[in-house]
Amino acid sequence: MTASGFLSQLLxxxxxxxxxxxxxxxxxxxxxxxxxxxxxPLLLPYxxxxxxxxxxxxxxxxxxxxxxxxxxxxxxxxxxxxxxxPSLATDLPFARAADAIALVGLFALARMFIAxxxxxxxxxxxxxGARREMFVGFLxxxxxxxVLFTASLISGSTSLPTIVETLAxxxxxxxxxxxxxxxxxxxxxxxxxxxxxxxxxxxxxELTMIHxxxxxxxxxxxxxxxxxxxxxxxxxxxxxxxxxxxxAGIAEGSDxxxxxxxxxxxxxxxxxxxxALALIETLSAKLRIFRAPEFLGTAFMLAVLAMLVHLLxxx
Amino acid sequence: MxxxxxxxxxxxxxxxxxxxxxxxxxxxxAAPRRLRFVSRVLFPLGCAVGAALAAVALAALDDAPxxxxxxxxxxxxxxxxxxxxLSAFFLVILGAAGCAISLFSVGYFRSSxxxxxxxxCFLYHAFLASMAAVLVADDAYLFMVAWESMALSSYFLVTTxxxxxxxxxxxxxxxxxxxxxxxxxxxxxxxxxxxxxDYAFDAMRSATLAGAWPSVAFFLxxxxxxxxxxxxxxxxxxxxAHPAAPSPVSALMSGVMxxxxxxxxxxxxxxxxxxxxxxxxxxxxxxxxxxxxxxxxFAAAQTDMKRLLAxxxxxxxxxxxxxxxxAILFSAYGMAPLAAIAATAVCYHALNHxxxxxxxxxxxxxxxxxxxxxxxxxxxxLIHRMPWVAGCALVGTLAIAGLPPLNGFVSExxxxxxxxxTPRLPQSFVNMLVPVLAAALVLAAALAAYVMxxxxxxxxxxxxxxxxxxxxxxxxxxxxxxxxxxxxxxxxLGVFPGPVIGLLEPLTVMLAGVPALAPGQGSWxxxxxxxxxxxxxxxxxxxxxxxxxxxLAIAAVRRLWHGRVRRAPPWDCxxxxxxxxxxxxxxxxxxxxxxxxxxxxRMERELPTPFDAAxxxxxxxxxxxxxxxxxxxxxxxxxAARVVGRLQQGRISVYLVYxxxxxxxxxxxxx
Numbered sequence: 001m002t003a004s005g006f007l008s009q010l011l012x013x014x015x016x017x018x019x020x021x022x023x024x025x026x027x028x029x030x031x032x033x034x035x036x037x038x039x040x041p042l043l044l045p046y047x048x049x050x051x052x053x054x055x056x057x058x059x060x061x062x063x064x065x066x067x068x069x070x071x072x073x074x075x076x077x078x079x080x081x082x083x084x085x086p087s088l089a090t091d092l093p094f095a096r097a098a099d100a101i102a103l104v105g106l107f108a109l110a111r112m113f114i115a116x117x118x119x120x121x122x123x124x125x126x127x128x129g130a131r132r133e134m135f136v137g138f139l140x141x142x143x144x145x146x147v148l149f150t151a152s153l154i155s156g157s158t159s160l161p162t163i164v165e166t167l168a169x170x171x172x173x174x175x176x177x178x179x180x181x182x183x184x185x186x187x188x189x190x191x192x193x194x195x196x197x198x199x200x201x202x203x204x205x206e207l208t209m210i211h212x213x214x215x216x217x218x219x220x221x222x223x224x225x226x227x228x229x230x231x232x233x234x235x236x237x238x239x240x241x242x243x244x245x246x247x248a249g250i251a252e253g254s255d256x257x258x259x260x261x262x263x264x265x266x267x268x269x270x271x272x273x274x275x276a277l278a279l280i281e282t283l284s285a286k287l288r289i290f291r292a293p294e295f296l297g298t299a300f301m302l303a304v305l306a307m308l309v310h311l312l313x314x315x
Numbered sequence: 316m317x318x319x320x321x322x323x324x325x326x327x328x329x330x331x332x333x334x335x336x337x338x339x340x341x342x343x344x345a346a347p348r349r350l351r352f353v354s355r356v357l358f359p360l361g362c363a364v365g366a367a368l369a370a371v372a373l374a375a376l377d378d379a380p381x382x383x384x385x386x387x388x389x390x391x392x393x394x395x396x397x398x399x400x401l402s403a404f405f406l407v408i409l410g411a412a413g414c415a416i417s418l419f420s421v422g423y424f425r426s427s428x429x430x431x432x433x434x435x436c437f438l439y440h441a442f443l444a445s446m447a448a449v450l451v452a453d454d455a456y457l458f459m460v461a462w463e464s465m466a467l468s469s470y471f472l473v474t475t476x477x478x479x480x481x482x483x484x485x486x487x488x489x490x491x492x493x494x495x496x497x498x499x500x501x502x503x504x505x506x507x508x509x510x511x512x513d514y515a516f517d518a519m520r521s522a523t524l525a526g527a528w529p530s531v532a533f534f535l536x537x538x539x540x541x542x543x544x545x546x547x548x549x550x551x552x553x554x555x556a557h558p559a560a561p562s563p564v565s566a567l568m569s570g571v572m573x574x575x576x577x578x579x580x581x582x583x584x585x586x587x588x589x590x591x592x593x594x595x596x597x598x599x600x601x602x603x604x605x606x607x608x609x610x611x612x613f614a615a616a617q618t619d620m621k622r623l624l625a626x627x628x629x630x631x632x633x634x635x636x637x638x639x640x641x642a643i644l645f646s647a648y649g650m651a652p653l654a655a656i657a658a659t660a661v662c663y664h665a666l667n668h669x670x671x672x673x674x675x676x677x678x679x680x681x682x683x684x685x686x687x688x689x690x691x692x693x694x695x696x697l698i699h700r701m702p703w704v705a706g707c708a709l710v711g712t713l714a715i716a717g718l719p720p721l722n723g724f725v726s727e728x729x730x731x732x733x734x735x736x737t738p739r740l741p742q743s744f745v746n747m748l749v750p751v752l753a754a755a756l757v758l759a760a761a762l763a764a765y766v767m768x769x770x771x772x773x774x775x776x777x778x779x780x781x782x783x784x785x786x787x788x789x790x791x792x793x794x795x796x797x798x799x800x801x802x803x804x805x806x807x808l809g810v811f812p813g814p815v816i817g818l819l820e821p822l823t824v825m826l827a828g829v830p831a832l833a834p835g836q837g838s839w840x841x842x843x844x845x846x847x848x849x850x851x852x853x854x855x856x857x858x859x860x861x862x863x864x865x866x867l868a869i870a871a872v873r874r875l876w877h878g879r880v881r882r883a884p885p886w887d888c889x890x891x892x893x894x895x896x897x898x899x900x901x902x903x904x905x906x907x908x909x910x911x912x913x914x915x916x917r918m919e920r921e922l923p924t925p926f927d928a929a930x931x932x933x934x935x936x937x938x939x940x941x942x943x944x945x946x947x948x949x950x951x952x953x954x955a956a957r958v959v960g961r962l963q964q965g966r967i968s969v970y971l972v973y974x975x976x977x978x979x980x981x982x983x984x985x986x
Contacts, residue, residue, distance in 0.1 A: 057881065058881045058882075060882075061882055064705075064776070072869060098857055105717070105724050109713070116768060119772035119776040122898045123897070124893070124897040125888060127898050127904070131906075134765045135907040137761065141757070142757040142758045145757045162849070206888050216887070217887075221872050300754070307750055308751065
């Protein structure tokens with residue numbers, strides 16, 4: 001690991017940390033425009049995070065150390081994922097530390113910690129949220145892995161840099177499998193990032209919450225870290241989607257010039273992706289929780305279909 | 316096979332360990348009621364023997380096979396013993412897990428109205444010794460003797476609390492299925508010897524089996540060892556027997572005894588049988604994945620913490636058998652490197668499961684001692700009262716859920732690599748099937764995370780559901796040491812997979828012919844089975860990055876802002892009348908799974924009407940296979956017994972007539 005490689009790695013992580021709240025702000029703004037509402041400021045998420053960090057943390061009487069540790073672990077797992085996902089460049093030093101399967105494992109680690117912390121205080125809403133989160137997760141995780149497996153089978157590797165390089169350099173043929181995988185990935189991303197139609201990030205009705213129900217007991221810096229981690233998760237999923245389905249422009253190697261060239265392109269792609277997300281959220285309605293298995297089951301089947309299509313037609 | 320490899324130090328040491336365990340057991344038998352002596356002297360000595368055995372076996376992993384003929388047994392049937400990489404690896408599992416479990420037992424066994432402590436000590440050490448004997452046996456005779464002693468000693472251990480009728484019933488079911496399996500294994504050896512009449516394993520290796528006989532032998536082995544391992548549909552004894560047994564025994568049975576069945580399957584499948592047919596692999600793969608899904612779905616619906624863990628063992632056995640199936644499939648097509656990855660994943664997972672399942676069963680033992688409660692509905696909030704047990708159990712929970720950077724993830728990762736990189740298999744439908752079957756494995760793994768959140772969240776987190784839980788106490792010192800050692804093993808195996816797989820290399824070469832790691836790829840830090848371009852995983856880096864971010868974040872928050880904390884009542888959306896009964900129960904947490912997988916279960920619901928003064932809701936979860944398969948067989952057996960029972964008239968004259976008729980018939984035939 002060279003010093004400049006390490007610095008590029010830190011740069012990518014810093015870009016992820018800085019851009020993630022902006023992406024959330026952008027999606028909220030687009031959604032407000034699409035719904036004919038007055039839009040909140042673009043930089044509101046940063047201000048919220050700063051405000052939360054300044055406040056005194058209020059912790060419930062029955063909370064254990066696990067409750068206080070969880071926001072840090074979740075944030076750490078999301079940072080680790082952000083270092084691994086090729087967003088600016090492919091050949092970064094940490095990229096080889098975890099492949100696509102390990103990346104999904106990292107997301108699962110964060111989910112498990114946050115679900116356990118939700119059960120820690122012993123409130124009705126906390127355990128309800130934990131149960132629903134694990135319920136959505138056990139269906140979404142296999143679907144996400146199947147999408148990644150399809151890309152892995154195409155490129156003969158589960159290593160994300162290799163996948164991106166292969167997909168970016170393929171001849172201009174059409175991969176029908178990637179079309180199915182793309183739809184499945186979009187559905188999984190909506191579910192995993194607590195978006196409509198599975199969850200509603202703007203809800204104020206406790207009974208329909210999933211993610212919000214789990215973090216109800218958190219306040220101040222703990223909540224700030226969890227919000228930041230959630231924004232990073234959205235950023236990571238967006239970057240995985242871009243890496244799989246729009247890989248052109250990601251720097252190959254880890255030189256500064258390539259990364260500098262890749263950055264504006266990344267911002268443009270994320271802006272477009274964020275607008276698409278806001279559009280999907282505006283055009284669809286939230287599902288009942290027991291319709292979620294159908295939604296995610298469809299995603300899972302589409303991902304398996306993508307794999308079969310690849311095996312049947314493309315190999 | 317070399318003609319007659321000389322016995323080595325390691326083989327002698329293994330035999331000495333078996334002897335030492337038997338002696339310890341015999342001493343315990345001589346002092347049946349002296350609890351202090353048994354628990355303060357004999358169990359620690361048993362623990363030391365386990366540690367020594369693990370160390371010796373670890374050192375012997377890359378030794379050449381050593382054999383010895385013992386002058387024991389029947390006059391012309393001496394015992395053959397052999398120590399090769401496969402035996403040595405499973406001896407490591409037995410020694411390491413046995414060591415920790417014996418240490419835990421120091422503080423566990425109390426005098427009760429069940430079996431006397433000295434007798435438990437005898438049975439426990441006989442159980443350990445017979446498992447070790449199974450692993451070194453080199454002929455069918457010694458193997459069956461050890462196998463049956465293992466079944467019998469564990470049966471008596473399961474029925475330690477033999478005054479409770481359900482426990483006697485669970486023990487009977489276990490014994491019955493263990494013997495069904497033993498018959499199949501005996502028949503399998505009968506087929507393998509190929510008519511030569513020589514039951515030494517060496518003779519079986521050189522025997523030539525014609526036609527369908529190898530397949531018959533393989534499926535007899537799959538049935539026989541599957542009965543011991545809890546493979547579908549022979550799994551019903553496992554969720555009955557594991558909760559019935561004392562916790563250290565459950566840990567030993569689940570952590571180690573199930574692995575002897577995996578050992579047997581590997582021994583017959585990869586050592587004694589001359590070749591593999593591809594469809595054996597497909598059958599084992601399908602059966603394994605079905606078992607895994609079945610086990611994990613049932614685990615999600617359980618309300619007894621030990622039953623939940625028992626079903627999770629069924630899931631893990633399913634994963635192991637699926638891995639074996641995959642290895643067979645690849646080696647049948649001559650794809651040695653992939654077979655090596657699958658075989659390594661199987662061995663790694665066997666080791667992992669021995670560690671984390673022992674850890675969790677021992678943790679339930681501590682909980683049981685502290686609270687006298689096994690039902691999840693009456694636990695909760697134990698993380699405050701039992702921080703050591705809760706901390707170690709958290710490591711086990713994360714490991715068994717297959718999360719990086721712990722050990723459960725490493726073996727699942729390896730197995731998925733084997734699933735994914737199926738190059739062109741000749742059978743095109745198998746070629747399609749294998750990656751799609753990976754979906755089933757992934758689904759089982761994701762459900763395992765659900766189950767483990769339920770287990771840990773309901774037992775250790777939240778508010779205590781019963782007032783009595785406030786008096787719960789943490790585990791004693793020996794128990795803590797045992798739990799911490801097992802948890803440390805989970806972390807070490809998770810963070811350093813490269814060196815561990817390097818150690819397993821002789822075993823992989825024995826099973827698949829080539830090592831799992833391509834030479835020159837990866838390092839002690841980076842695990843890269845085929846090449847770094849294909850797939851790589853460096854758990855230490857992941858752990859360090861997460862830990863660094865956590866520490867930096869804590870420091871930065873303190874530095875830039877402040878670290879003030881205020882304690883207050885829970886918010887819960889402003890609801891002030893929170894009681895422990897408002898938390899999710901185990902039934903509630905499992906409800907979504909019950910609803911999604913409804914066809915798996917046989918549910919009997921009792922719903923209250925709006926007019927009930929004291930409304931009661933109850934749901935009983937039954938196993939469809941029990942009703943569809945076991946009860947008809949039991950009814951048929953009973954009907955047959957009733958017919959045969961007509962012969963029993965209870966009058967001596969009738970029996971004399973029977974003897975007379977028998978004599979006549981014999982005279983007629985023998986003439």
